Amino acid sequence: xxxxxxxxxxxxxxxxxxxxxxxxxxxxxxxxxxxxxxxxxxxxxxxxxxxxxxxxxxxxxxxxxxxxxxxxxxxxxxxxxxxxxxxxxxxxxxxxxxxxxxxxxxxxxxxxxxxxxxxxxxxxxxxxxxxxxxxxxxxxxxxxxxxxxxxxxxxxxxxxxxxxxxxxxxxxxxxxxxxxxxxxxxxxxxxxxxxxxxxxxxxxxxxxxxxxxxxxxxxxxxxxxxxxxxxxxxxxxxxxxxxxxxxxxxxxxxxxxxxxxxxxxxxxxxxxxxxxxxxxxxxxxxxxxxxxxxxxxxxxxxxxxxxxxxxxxxxxxxxxxxxxxxxxxxx
Amino acid sequence: xxxxxxxxxxxxxxxxxxxxxxxxxxxxxxxxxxxxxxxxxxxxxxxxxxxxxxxxxxxxxxxxxxxxxxxxxxxxxxxxxxxxxxxxxxxxxxxxxxxxxxxxxxxxxxxxxxxxxxxxxxxxxxxxxxxxxxxxxxxxxxxxxxxxxxxxxxxxxxxxxxxxxxxxxxxxxxxxxxxxxxxxxxxxxxxxxxxxxxxxxxxxxxxxxxxxxxxxxxxxxxxxxxxxxxxxxxxxxxxxxxxxxxxxxxxxxxxxxxxxxxxxxxxxxxxxxxxxxxxxxxxxxxxxxxxxxxxxxxxxxxxxxxxxxxxxxxxxxxxxxxxxx
Ligand SMILES: Nc1ncnc2c1ncn2[C@@H]1O[C@H](COP(=O)(O)OP(=O)(O)OP(=O)(O)O)[C@@H](O)[C@H]1O
Ligand SMILES: Nc1ncnc2c1ncn2[C@@H]1O[C@H](COP(=O)(O)OP(=O)(O)OP(=O)(O)O)[C@@H](O)[C@H]1O
Ligand code: SF4
Ligand code: SF4
Ligand SMILES: [Mg+2]
Ligand SMILES: [Mg+2]
Numbered sequence: 010x011x012x013x014x015x016x017x018x019x020x021x022x023x024x025x026x027x028x029x030x031x032x033x034x035x036x037x038x039x040x041x042x043x044x045x046x047x048x049x050x051x052x053x054x055x056x057x058x059x060x061x062x063x064x065x066x067x068x069x070x071x072x073x074x075x076x077x078x079x080x081x082x083x084x085x086x087x088x089x090x091x092x093x094x095x096x097x098x099x100x101x102x103x104x105x106x107x108x109x110x111x112x113x114x115x116x117x118x119x120x121x122x123x124x125x126x127x128x129x130x131x132x133x134x135x136x137x138x139x140x141x142x143x144x145x146x147x148x149x150x151x152x153x154x155x156x157x158x159x160x161x162x163x164x165x166x167x168x169x170x171x172x173x174x175x176x177x178x179x180x181x182x183x184x185x186x187x188x189x190x191x192x193x194x195x196x197x198x199x200x201x202x203x204x205x206x207x208x209x210x211x212x213x214x215x216x217x218x219x220x221x222x223x224x225x226x227x228x229x230x231x232x233x234x235x236x237x238x239x240x241x242x243x244x245x246x247x248x249x250x251x252x253x254x255x256x257x258x259x260x261x262x263x264x265x266x267x268x269x270x271x272x273x274x275x276x277x278x279x280x281x282x283x284x285x286x287x288x289x290x291x292x293x294x295x296x297x298x299x300x301x302x303x304x305x306x307x308x309x310x311x312x313x314x315x316x317x318x319x320x321x322x323x324x325x326x327x328x329x330x331x332x333x334x335x336x337x338x339x340x
Numbered sequence: 341x342x343x344x345x346x347x348x349x350x351x352x353x354x355x356x357x358x359x360x361x362x363x364x365x366x367x368x369x370x371x372x373x374x375x376x377x378x379x380x381x382x383x384x385x386x387x388x389x390x391x392x393x394x395x396x397x398x399x400x401x402x403x404x405x406x407x408x409x410x411x412x413x414x415x416x417x418x419x420x421x422x423x424x425x426x427x428x429x430x431x432x433x434x435x436x437x438x439x440x441x442x443x444x445x446x447x448x449x450x451x452x453x454x455x456x457x458x459x460x461x462x463x464x465x466x467x468x469x470x471x472x473x474x475x476x477x478x479x480x481x482x483x484x485x486x487x488x489x490x491x492x493x494x495x496x497x498x499x500x501x502x503x504x505x506x507x508x509x510x511x512x513x514x515x516x517x518x519x520x521x522x523x524x525x526x527x528x529x530x531x532x533x534x535x536x537x538x539x540x541x542x543x544x545x546x547x548x549x550x551x552x553x554x555x556x557x558x559x560x561x562x563x564x565x566x567x568x569x570x571x572x573x574x575x576x577x578x579x580x581x582x583x584x585x586x587x588x589x590x591x592x593x594x595x596x597x598x599x600x601x602x603x604x605x606x607x608x609x610x611x612x613x614x615x616x617x618x619x620x621x622x623x624x625x626x627x628x629x630x631x632x633x634x635x636x637x638x639x640x641x642x643x644x645x646x647x648x649x650x651x652x653x654x655x656x657x658x659x660x661x662x663x664x665x
Pocket of ligand 2: 166167357366384386388391393620
């Protein structure tokens with residue numbers, strides 16, 4: 010990490026609610042954080058906790074319900090269509106589901122070329138140059154040249170994800186939201202892609218928001234980590250601190266559940282109760298209440314909020330500091 | 341070898357896809373065996389042929405371009421490849437059920453999730469709609485989704501929630517064999533732990549066997565009894581969990597293990613296995629890993645190495661299998 014850090018992205022009070030037949034679904038509920046240039050923010054949390062929605066809301070692929078998103082100091086939620094289109098070059102996303110996010114009628118090379126044509130980085134006249142750039146991008150992400158004319162359905166998940174990465178890189182963005190970019194990939198390819206993304210970050214000074222549920226990946230890759238639960242941030246800290254000293258009971262359960270690739274490793278998982286709070290019209294108070302092994306009446310306090318427990322380390326839990334929180338309830 | 345406890349035995353299965361760009365040799369003589377109540381984990385690089393194997397067992401290979409060229413799939417002693425489509429339909433869902441890799445494509449977008457679970461239950465059980473609805477709701481709760489969300493449609497669910505619905509559908513009829521293709525890849529670890537615990541519980545209750553396809557070597561270590569490592573359409577290492585993890589012999593297996601980001605040590609760069617899997621339309625003649633293997637010699641490139649037993653049930657497809665490295 011460098012000394013004079015420059016903030017690239019700041020998110021303030023971001024909310025995204027969906028209208029559903031059952032009521033208002035609080036997918037992202039008052040999220041605040043910032044990311045410095047050239048750094049990576051890891052976002053982890055349970056499936057359905059709002060990570061993808063948050064990533065999309067930041068890029069305005071879902072229009073946020075409330076809040077501010079500052080990119081290089083400007084609130085981009087105030088941008089009109091044409092300014093947004095310009096901004097798209099700088100802010101890109103690699104989608105979680107490489108199949109659903111690719112147009113089935115475009116070949117690999119067409120899919121990779123499309124964003125560059127839309128952004129008018131190349132015109133019809135530069136066909137040859139464009140094709141060269143497509144080849145370079147394919148090589149960069151490890152796609153064999155023979156696949157140029159293949160269609161997405163003919164490819165396996167790993168190769169489809171590489172197309173997504175090549176597309177995102179094609180516009181030379183400053184900021185990329187990576188929504189589970191490697192979870193469809195096996196470990197050896199995953200390592201190649203992570204190294205690739207790291208090289209690109211070093212070379213091009215890229216800034217990443219890295220959404221994943223794979224904690225060993227997030228640990229390897231991120232400078233800071235945000236842990237989300239049901240649309241809210243429950244803990245945020247520099248990576249080292251979070252792994253050394255997880256404070257929120259959900260974070261503790263999360264870290265204890267990482268499957269270690271050793272049959273002799275004594276897994277000591279903190280099991281949570283099964284009852285899951287619905288994100289539709291959630292009750293006030295801690296949203297982890299129904300599953301938390303430490304829940305008490307005081308946890309129904311409607312204004313828990315993040316508190317700094319050590320420099321840079323924020324936690325949202327009513328029982329911070331209670332010695333009970335340090336013990337594994339299943340041990 | 342096959343005995344009374346063998347529920348599924350795949351012998352020398354060869355599957356190809358005949359495409360415009362050539363013949364994809366997806367599965368090149370794969371043999372596996374699954375015992376009653378046991379779990380076999382299949383691990384391998386993307387494109388290695390894991391899904392092809394799983395779909396081959398259920399005869400769900402899209403044809404064209406896919407073709408089961410040769411081999412046998414013995415389920416309870418019967419060769420599934422010889423059954424009529426009608427007989428096969430009875431096997432699917434009731435006896436062998438599969439959790440597909442791509443949650444988006446295996447759920448029906450215009451049907452509520454409860455209806456989709458009910459549909460399978462009603463298809464294979466002679467019970468009233470009311471009972472089926474109750475069972476569907478129980479299954480939803482079992483996989484951690486509040487039953488009151490059952491009337492929603494797949495697009496209203498997150499990727500992980502969809503995957504849990506799919507697990508609910510697959511387990512709704514208590515199959516004897518569950519084939520799970522990356523069932524927890526879309527899930528975070530706490531839900532993954534719950535889902536794996538859940539599958540484990542249902543497995544123990546019904547003595548279900550499982551073929552678990554995953555690229556998470558941690559998940560394998562925590563759930564499987566046996567492991568098969570797949571590379572370019574072949575099994576390159578096979579054995580009990582302990583044999584493979586504690587005494588891995590194949591250079592590819594070693595490479596895989598080394599490329600996992602380590603939670604304890606911090607490294608700037610991850611170890612990788614250099615290069616890519618060979619083009620399946622143009623496989624090398626000898627050992628399929630030879631292009632990437634640092635121990636490769638001319639001998640490796642001459643012919644496909646045999647599976648060698650290195651003790652116990654541990655089999656390795658490498659000419660150096662019995663040497664110390
Ligand atoms: N278009 C939509 N309409 C209604 N609800 C939605 C929509 N998209 C997402 N949701 C809901 O918002 C919540 C958050 O979903 P999201 O996809 O952001 O979760 P996630 O954290 O990315 O999960 P995963 O790890 O499974 O990908 C979920 O309850 C989901 O059902
Ligand atoms: N319908 C198809 N048409 C042509 N080729 C196919 C088809 N389905 C799979 N293949 C090819 O067969 C090979 C094996 O694919 P398969 O999907 O079985 O791999 P996998 O091990 O499941 O990979 P992943 O980990 O990415 O899911 C790949 O080279 C793939 O491109
Ligand atoms: S506020 Fe209470 S219920 Fe919520 S995480 Fe803390 S201890 Fe658990
Ligand atoms: S047979 Fe040769 S090339 Fe193949 S894995 Fe063994 S040493 Fe490497
Ligand atoms: Mg998501
Ligand atoms: Mg597959």
